[in-house]
Amino acid sequence: MPSELTGRVRAELVRTEAAATRANVAEALSEIGVLVGAAGQELLITQILSELVGAGPLQGLLTEPDVTDVLVNGPSEVWLERDGRLERTDVTFSSEAQIRALAQRLASQAGRRLDDAVPFVDAALPGGIRLHAVLGGIGRPGTLLSLRVLTRVSLDLADLAARGAFAQACVPLLRRLLQTPVSFLVTGGTGTGKTTLLRALMSAAPESQRILVLEEHEELQIDHPHVVSLQSRPANAEGAGAISVSQLVRQSLRMRPDRIVVGEARGAELVDLLAAMNTGHEGCAATVHANSPLDVPARLEALALPAGLGRDALHSQVRAGVGAILHLRRDSNGLRNVTGLWAVGGGIAGRLEIEQVWGFLGRQPQLLTPDHPLGAALAGPG
Numbered sequence: 001m002p003s004e005l006t007g008r009v010r011a012e013l014v015r016t017e018a019a020a021t022r023a024n025v026a027e028a029l030s031e032i033g034v035l036v037g038a039a040g041q042e043l044l045i046t047q048i049l050s051e052l053v054g055a056g057p058l059q060g061l062l063t064e065p066d067v068t069d070v071l072v073n074g075p076s077e078v079w080l081e082r083d084g085r086l087e088r089t090d091v092t093f094s095s096e097a098q099i100r101a102l103a104q105r106l107a108s109q110a111g112r113r114l115d116d117a118v119p120f121v122d123a124a125l126p127g128g129i130r131l132h133a134v135l136g137g138i139g140r141p142g143t144l145l146s147l148r149v150l151t152r153v154s155l156d157l158a159d160l161a162a163r164g165a166f167a168q169a170c171v172p173l174l175r176r177l178l179q180t181p182v183s184f185l186v187t188g189g190t191g192t193g194k195t196t197l198l199r200a201l202m203s204a205a206p207e208s209q210r211i212l213v214l215e216e217h218e219e220l221q222i223d224h225p226h227v228v229s230l231q232s233r234p235a236n237a238e239g240a241g242a243i244s245v246s247q248l249v250r251q252s253l254r255m256r257p258d259r260i261v262v263g264e265a266r267g268a269e270l271v272d273l274l275a276a277m278n279t280g281h282e283g284c285a286a287t288v289h290a291n292s293p294l295d296v297p298a299r300l301e302a303l304a305l306p307a308g309l310g311r312d313a314l315h316s317q318v319r320a321g322v323g324a325i326l327h328l329r330r331d332s333n334g335l336r337n338v339t340g341l342w343a344v345g346g347g348i349a350g351r352l353e354i355e356q357v358w359g360f361l362g363r364q365p366q367l368l369t370p371d372h373p374l375g376a377a378l379a380g381p382g
Helices: 003-016 022-031 038-052 056-062 096-109 157-162 170-179 194-203 245-252 269-277 293-307 311-321 373-378
Strands: 067-073 078-082 085-088 120-125 129-134 144-149 184-188 211-215 227-231 259-262 285-289 324-330 336-346 352-359
Touching (some): 056 067, 056 078, 056 144, 096 120, 096 129, 096 144, 157 170, 157 194, 170 194, 170 336, 184 194, 245 259, 245 269, 259 269, 269 285, 285 293, 293 352, 311 352, 336 373
Parallel strands (some): 211 259
Antiparallel strands (some): 067 144, 078 085, 324 336
Protein backbone atom coordinates (compact mmCIF):
# COMPACT_ATOMS: atom_id res chain seq x y z
CA MET A 1 0.00 0.00 0.00
CA PRO A 2 1.53 3.35 -0.99
CA SER A 3 2.52 5.43 2.00
CA GLU A 4 1.16 8.49 0.15
CA LEU A 5 -2.36 7.09 0.54
CA THR A 6 -1.89 6.73 4.29
CA GLY A 7 -0.64 10.30 4.37
CA ARG A 8 -3.71 11.55 2.51
CA VAL A 9 -6.04 9.68 4.86
CA ARG A 10 -4.14 11.05 7.87
CA ALA A 11 -4.46 14.59 6.50
CA GLU A 12 -8.21 14.12 5.99
CA LEU A 13 -8.64 12.81 9.56
CA VAL A 14 -6.71 15.81 10.88
CA ARG A 15 -8.81 18.20 8.78
CA THR A 16 -12.06 16.77 10.13
CA GLU A 17 -10.66 16.26 13.64
CA ALA A 18 -11.74 12.62 13.47
CA ALA A 19 -10.25 9.71 15.39
CA ALA A 20 -8.57 6.88 13.51
CA THR A 21 -11.44 4.38 13.53
CA ARG A 22 -12.63 2.01 10.79
CA ALA A 23 -15.70 4.16 10.10
CA ASN A 24 -13.74 7.40 9.94
CA VAL A 25 -11.05 5.90 7.71
CA ALA A 26 -13.76 4.61 5.34
CA GLU A 27 -15.30 8.08 5.22
CA ALA A 28 -11.89 9.66 4.64
CA LEU A 29 -11.23 7.29 1.71
CA SER A 30 -14.54 8.31 0.19
CA GLU A 31 -13.77 12.02 0.68
CA ILE A 32 -10.41 11.78 -1.11
CA GLY A 33 -11.94 9.79 -3.94
CA VAL A 34 -10.62 6.29 -3.29
CA LEU A 35 -13.28 3.77 -4.27
CA VAL A 36 -12.80 0.01 -4.00
CA GLY A 37 -15.05 -3.04 -3.59
CA ALA A 38 -16.38 -4.05 -0.18
CA ALA A 39 -13.84 -6.84 0.41
CA GLY A 40 -10.96 -4.73 -0.86
CA GLN A 41 -12.05 -1.78 1.24
CA GLU A 42 -12.00 -3.83 4.46
CA LEU A 43 -8.45 -4.97 3.73
CA LEU A 44 -7.38 -1.45 2.77
CA ILE A 45 -8.86 0.01 5.96
CA THR A 46 -7.03 -2.61 8.05
CA GLN A 47 -3.74 -1.76 6.34
CA ILE A 48 -4.23 1.98 6.78
CA LEU A 49 -5.12 1.60 10.46
CA SER A 50 -1.99 -0.49 11.02
CA GLU A 51 0.00 2.39 9.54
CA LEU A 52 -1.87 5.05 11.52
CA VAL A 53 -2.12 3.49 14.97
CA GLY A 54 -0.60 0.00 14.72
CA ALA A 55 2.84 -1.34 13.91
CA GLY A 56 2.61 -0.98 10.13
CA PRO A 57 4.16 -3.89 8.21
CA LEU A 58 4.97 -5.56 11.55
CA GLN A 59 1.38 -5.71 12.78
CA GLY A 60 0.69 -9.14 11.36
CA LEU A 61 3.85 -10.62 12.88
CA LEU A 62 2.98 -9.33 16.33
CA THR A 63 -0.32 -11.19 16.31
CA GLU A 64 1.03 -14.55 15.13
CA PRO A 65 0.77 -17.40 17.66
CA ASP A 66 3.75 -18.06 19.94
CA VAL A 67 5.79 -15.09 18.64
CA THR A 68 7.78 -13.54 21.50
CA ASP A 69 10.03 -11.06 19.67
CA VAL A 70 10.02 -9.13 16.39
CA LEU A 71 13.41 -7.71 15.41
CA VAL A 72 14.02 -5.17 12.64
CA ASN A 73 17.56 -4.72 11.35
CA GLY A 74 17.14 -1.81 8.99
CA PRO A 75 14.68 -1.62 6.08
CA SER A 76 15.38 -4.98 4.43
CA GLU A 77 15.67 -7.42 7.34
CA VAL A 78 12.92 -8.47 9.76
CA TRP A 79 13.21 -11.45 12.11
CA LEU A 80 10.89 -13.01 14.66
CA GLU A 81 11.39 -15.44 17.51
CA ARG A 82 8.93 -18.28 17.86
CA ASP A 83 9.26 -21.17 20.30
CA GLY A 84 12.76 -20.02 21.22
CA ARG A 85 14.08 -19.97 17.62
CA LEU A 86 14.81 -17.04 15.30
CA GLU A 87 13.19 -17.01 11.86
CA ARG A 88 13.79 -14.50 9.08
CA THR A 89 10.56 -13.20 7.55
CA ASP A 90 9.78 -11.83 4.09
CA VAL A 91 8.56 -8.52 5.56
CA THR A 92 10.55 -5.47 4.44
CA PHE A 93 10.27 -1.69 4.55
CA SER A 94 10.36 0.48 1.46
CA SER A 95 13.00 2.81 2.90
CA GLU A 96 14.88 3.90 5.98
CA ALA A 97 12.48 6.85 6.20
CA GLN A 98 9.50 4.46 6.56
CA ILE A 99 11.01 2.49 9.43
CA ARG A 100 12.22 5.68 11.13
CA ALA A 101 8.71 7.14 10.94
CA LEU A 102 7.27 3.93 12.41
CA ALA A 103 9.78 3.96 15.27
CA GLN A 104 9.00 7.58 16.09
CA ARG A 105 5.24 6.98 15.94
CA LEU A 106 5.49 3.98 18.28
CA ALA A 107 7.62 6.00 20.69
CA SER A 108 5.05 8.79 20.56
CA GLN A 109 2.28 6.31 21.45
CA ALA A 110 4.25 5.54 24.62
CA GLY A 111 4.66 9.25 25.35
CA ARG A 112 8.39 9.15 24.66
CA ARG A 113 10.72 11.21 22.51
CA LEU A 114 12.77 9.70 19.67
CA ASP A 115 14.82 11.95 17.42
CA ASP A 116 18.42 12.84 16.60
CA ALA A 117 18.91 14.38 20.04
CA VAL A 118 17.50 11.27 21.80
CA PRO A 119 18.17 8.47 19.28
CA PHE A 120 17.07 5.49 21.39
CA VAL A 121 14.06 4.62 23.52
CA ASP A 122 12.82 1.83 25.77
CA ALA A 123 9.09 1.96 26.43
CA ALA A 124 5.90 -0.03 26.91
CA LEU A 125 3.26 0.13 24.18
CA PRO A 126 -0.48 -0.45 24.55
CA GLY A 127 -1.46 -4.07 24.11
CA GLY A 128 1.41 -5.61 26.03
CA ILE A 129 4.35 -4.90 23.72
CA ARG A 130 7.73 -3.64 24.89
CA LEU A 131 9.56 -1.37 22.46
CA HIS A 132 13.25 -0.71 22.10
CA ALA A 133 14.34 1.45 19.18
CA VAL A 134 17.65 2.88 17.98
CA LEU A 135 17.61 5.33 15.08
CA GLY A 136 19.82 4.90 12.03
CA GLY A 137 23.19 6.60 12.30
CA ILE A 138 23.61 5.07 15.74
CA GLY A 139 22.12 1.79 14.54
CA ARG A 140 23.53 -0.04 11.50
CA PRO A 141 22.40 -0.91 8.83
CA GLY A 142 19.63 1.51 9.75
CA THR A 143 16.95 2.05 12.38
CA LEU A 144 16.75 -0.98 14.68
CA LEU A 145 13.55 -2.11 16.38
CA SER A 146 13.12 -4.76 19.05
CA LEU A 147 9.52 -5.54 19.97
CA ARG A 148 8.96 -7.96 22.85
CA VAL A 149 5.48 -9.51 22.86
CA LEU A 150 4.22 -10.39 26.31
CA THR A 151 2.54 -13.75 26.80
CA ARG A 152 -1.08 -13.30 25.70
CA VAL A 153 -2.30 -16.30 27.71
CA SER A 154 -1.82 -16.38 31.46
CA LEU A 155 -0.01 -19.67 32.11
CA ASP A 156 -0.31 -21.31 35.51
CA LEU A 157 2.15 -23.76 37.05
CA ALA A 158 0.42 -26.77 35.49
CA ASP A 159 0.59 -25.10 32.05
CA LEU A 160 4.33 -24.48 32.44
CA ALA A 161 4.83 -28.10 33.42
CA ALA A 162 2.88 -29.21 30.34
CA ARG A 163 5.20 -27.05 28.20
CA GLY A 164 8.29 -28.70 29.65
CA ALA A 165 9.49 -26.01 32.06
CA PHE A 166 9.58 -28.65 34.81
CA ALA A 167 7.98 -32.00 35.60
CA GLN A 168 4.35 -32.11 36.74
CA ALA A 169 5.62 -33.58 40.01
CA CYS A 170 7.33 -30.24 40.75
CA VAL A 171 4.03 -28.33 40.85
CA PRO A 172 3.06 -29.38 44.42
CA LEU A 173 6.55 -28.50 45.61
CA LEU A 174 6.31 -25.00 44.13
CA ARG A 175 2.87 -24.56 45.66
CA ARG A 176 4.29 -25.49 49.05
CA LEU A 177 6.98 -22.85 48.57
CA LEU A 178 4.20 -20.28 48.24
CA GLN A 179 2.63 -21.48 51.50
CA THR A 180 5.82 -20.57 53.38
CA PRO A 181 6.99 -17.06 54.33
CA VAL A 182 10.19 -17.54 52.31
CA SER A 183 11.24 -14.63 50.06
CA PHE A 184 12.81 -15.78 46.81
CA LEU A 185 14.48 -14.66 43.59
CA VAL A 186 13.76 -15.96 40.10
CA THR A 187 17.03 -15.83 38.15
CA GLY A 188 18.23 -16.63 34.67
CA GLY A 189 19.59 -15.09 31.51
CA THR A 190 17.72 -12.94 29.02
CA GLY A 191 14.69 -14.64 27.50
CA THR A 192 14.68 -17.65 29.81
CA GLY A 193 11.12 -17.08 31.06
CA LYS A 194 11.71 -15.39 34.42
CA THR A 195 8.68 -13.13 34.16
CA THR A 196 6.44 -15.99 33.01
CA LEU A 197 7.49 -18.15 35.96
CA LEU A 198 7.10 -15.33 38.50
CA ARG A 199 3.63 -14.56 37.11
CA ALA A 200 2.59 -18.21 37.48
CA LEU A 201 3.99 -18.44 41.00
CA MET A 202 2.30 -15.29 42.26
CA SER A 203 -0.97 -16.35 40.63
CA ALA A 204 -0.80 -19.46 42.82
CA ALA A 205 -0.22 -17.50 46.04
CA PRO A 206 -2.88 -17.94 48.77
CA GLU A 207 -6.04 -16.02 47.90
CA SER A 208 -6.08 -14.43 51.35
CA GLN A 209 -2.90 -12.47 50.57
CA ARG A 210 -2.60 -8.94 49.16
CA ILE A 211 0.07 -8.70 46.45
CA LEU A 212 1.74 -5.43 45.44
CA VAL A 213 3.50 -5.52 42.07
CA LEU A 214 6.16 -2.92 41.27
CA GLU A 215 7.38 -2.63 37.67
CA GLU A 216 9.06 -0.41 35.14
CA HIS A 217 6.80 -1.82 32.42
CA GLU A 218 3.50 -3.59 33.06
CA GLU A 219 4.42 -7.19 32.31
CA LEU A 220 3.51 -9.51 35.17
CA GLN A 221 -0.32 -9.29 34.97
CA ILE A 222 -0.83 -11.70 37.87
CA ASP A 223 -4.09 -13.67 37.95
CA HIS A 224 -4.98 -13.32 41.62
CA PRO A 225 -8.07 -11.98 43.44
CA HIS A 226 -6.17 -9.30 45.37
CA VAL A 227 -3.35 -7.71 43.41
CA VAL A 228 -2.52 -4.05 42.79
CA SER A 229 0.40 -2.60 40.90
CA LEU A 230 2.55 0.51 40.80
CA GLN A 231 4.50 1.50 37.70
CA SER A 232 7.55 3.72 37.48
CA ARG A 233 7.91 6.44 34.87
CA PRO A 234 10.79 8.35 33.27
CA ALA A 235 11.32 12.09 33.48
CA ASN A 236 9.37 14.29 31.08
CA ALA A 237 10.89 16.52 28.41
CA GLU A 238 11.78 19.08 31.09
CA GLY A 239 13.64 16.46 33.12
CA ALA A 240 11.05 16.40 35.91
CA GLY A 241 8.49 13.93 37.19
CA ALA A 242 10.55 10.75 37.21
CA ILE A 243 9.39 8.02 39.59
CA SER A 244 11.76 5.12 40.20
CA VAL A 245 11.00 1.53 41.19
CA SER A 246 13.03 2.23 44.31
CA GLN A 247 10.53 4.93 45.30
CA LEU A 248 7.69 2.53 44.61
CA VAL A 249 9.17 -0.06 46.97
CA ARG A 250 9.21 2.52 49.77
CA GLN A 251 5.61 3.53 49.03
CA SER A 252 4.46 -0.09 48.99
CA LEU A 253 5.54 -0.59 52.61
CA ARG A 254 2.64 1.64 53.69
CA MET A 255 0.04 -0.17 51.59
CA ARG A 256 -0.38 -3.27 53.80
CA PRO A 257 1.27 -5.79 51.46
CA ASP A 258 1.45 -9.50 52.21
CA ARG A 259 3.86 -9.87 49.30
CA ILE A 260 5.94 -7.24 47.51
CA VAL A 261 6.88 -8.33 43.99
CA VAL A 262 9.43 -6.45 41.88
CA GLY A 263 9.17 -7.35 38.22
CA GLU A 264 12.91 -6.95 37.68
CA ALA A 265 15.51 -5.84 40.21
CA ARG A 266 18.29 -4.16 38.30
CA GLY A 267 19.22 -1.10 40.32
CA ALA A 268 18.76 0.71 43.61
CA GLU A 269 15.35 -0.94 44.11
CA LEU A 270 17.23 -4.08 45.16
CA VAL A 271 18.50 -2.31 48.28
CA ASP A 272 15.01 -1.12 49.23
CA LEU A 273 13.53 -4.56 48.59
CA LEU A 274 16.16 -6.19 50.80
CA ALA A 275 15.37 -3.66 53.52
CA ALA A 276 11.70 -4.63 53.26
CA MET A 277 12.55 -8.34 53.48
CA ASN A 278 14.49 -7.65 56.66
CA THR A 279 11.82 -5.56 58.36
CA GLY A 280 8.95 -8.01 58.56
CA HIS A 281 7.82 -8.20 54.93
CA GLU A 282 8.12 -11.88 54.14
CA GLY A 283 7.25 -13.71 50.94
CA CYS A 284 8.73 -11.01 48.70
CA ALA A 285 9.93 -11.91 45.21
CA ALA A 286 11.80 -10.45 42.24
CA THR A 287 13.52 -11.49 39.05
CA VAL A 288 17.26 -10.90 38.63
CA HIS A 289 19.44 -11.46 35.59
CA ALA A 290 22.16 -14.03 36.35
CA ASN A 291 23.79 -16.69 34.20
CA SER A 292 23.85 -19.28 37.00
CA PRO A 293 22.78 -19.51 40.65
CA LEU A 294 26.42 -19.30 41.75
CA ASP A 295 26.70 -15.98 39.90
CA VAL A 296 23.85 -14.45 41.92
CA PRO A 297 26.00 -13.02 44.77
CA ALA A 298 28.29 -11.21 42.32
CA ARG A 299 25.29 -9.96 40.35
CA LEU A 300 23.63 -8.60 43.50
CA GLU A 301 26.88 -6.91 44.50
CA ALA A 302 27.00 -5.16 41.12
CA LEU A 303 23.46 -3.87 41.62
CA ALA A 304 23.81 -2.83 45.26
CA LEU A 305 27.21 -1.13 45.27
CA PRO A 306 26.16 1.90 43.12
CA ALA A 307 23.21 2.34 45.49
CA GLY A 308 25.58 2.64 48.45
CA LEU A 309 25.27 -0.85 49.96
CA GLY A 310 28.69 -2.39 50.52
CA ARG A 311 29.60 -6.01 50.02
CA ASP A 312 29.51 -7.08 53.66
CA ALA A 313 26.19 -5.34 54.30
CA LEU A 314 24.70 -6.81 51.15
CA HIS A 315 25.70 -10.36 52.04
CA SER A 316 24.25 -9.89 55.51
CA GLN A 317 20.96 -8.52 54.18
CA VAL A 318 20.56 -11.22 51.51
CA ARG A 319 21.42 -14.00 53.96
CA ALA A 320 18.80 -12.75 56.40
CA GLY A 321 16.11 -11.86 53.85
CA VAL A 322 16.29 -14.16 50.83
CA GLY A 323 15.52 -17.81 51.42
CA ALA A 324 15.51 -19.38 47.97
CA ILE A 325 16.51 -19.00 44.33
CA LEU A 326 14.70 -20.56 41.37
CA HIS A 327 16.94 -20.60 38.31
CA LEU A 328 15.94 -20.92 34.65
CA ARG A 329 17.91 -21.67 31.53
CA ARG A 330 17.18 -21.95 27.82
CA ASP A 331 18.71 -24.96 26.10
CA SER A 332 20.04 -25.26 22.54
CA ASN A 333 16.57 -26.20 21.28
CA GLY A 334 15.04 -23.03 22.70
CA LEU A 335 13.25 -24.85 25.54
CA ARG A 336 13.05 -22.85 28.75
CA ASN A 337 13.21 -24.87 31.94
CA VAL A 338 13.68 -24.46 35.68
CA THR A 339 16.90 -26.21 36.68
CA GLY A 340 16.19 -26.34 40.39
CA LEU A 341 15.83 -24.56 43.70
CA TRP A 342 18.81 -23.21 45.63
CA ALA A 343 18.96 -22.08 49.25
CA VAL A 344 20.81 -18.98 50.39
CA GLY A 345 22.96 -19.27 53.49
CA GLY A 346 26.13 -18.09 55.17
CA GLY A 347 29.55 -19.30 54.20
CA ILE A 348 33.15 -18.49 55.09
CA ALA A 349 33.73 -15.06 56.63
CA GLY A 350 30.04 -14.18 56.37
CA ARG A 351 29.93 -14.51 52.60
CA LEU A 352 26.85 -15.88 50.87
CA GLU A 353 26.73 -19.55 50.14
CA ILE A 354 24.39 -20.84 47.42
CA GLU A 355 23.44 -24.49 47.86
CA GLN A 356 21.20 -26.52 45.60
CA VAL A 357 18.41 -28.20 47.56
CA TRP A 358 16.14 -29.47 44.80
CA GLY A 359 16.89 -30.53 41.22
CA PHE A 360 14.09 -30.14 38.65
CA LEU A 361 15.55 -31.58 35.44
CA GLY A 362 14.31 -35.16 35.90
CA ARG A 363 10.84 -36.66 35.80
CA GLN A 364 10.65 -36.19 39.57
CA PRO A 365 12.06 -33.36 41.71
CA GLN A 366 15.22 -34.58 43.40
CA LEU A 367 15.94 -33.65 47.00
CA LEU A 368 19.70 -33.13 46.86
CA THR A 369 20.20 -31.81 50.40
CA PRO A 370 17.87 -33.77 52.72
CA ASP A 371 19.18 -32.11 55.88
CA HIS A 372 18.48 -28.57 54.73
CA PRO A 373 15.43 -26.96 56.42
CA LEU A 374 14.08 -25.78 53.07
CA GLY A 375 14.30 -29.30 51.71
CA ALA A 376 12.29 -30.67 54.61
CA ALA A 377 9.73 -27.85 54.44
CA LEU A 378 8.97 -28.50 50.78
CA ALA A 379 9.07 -32.29 50.91
CA GLY A 380 5.76 -32.63 52.72
CA PRO A 381 2.60 -34.14 51.23
CA GLY A 382 1.04 -32.32 48.23
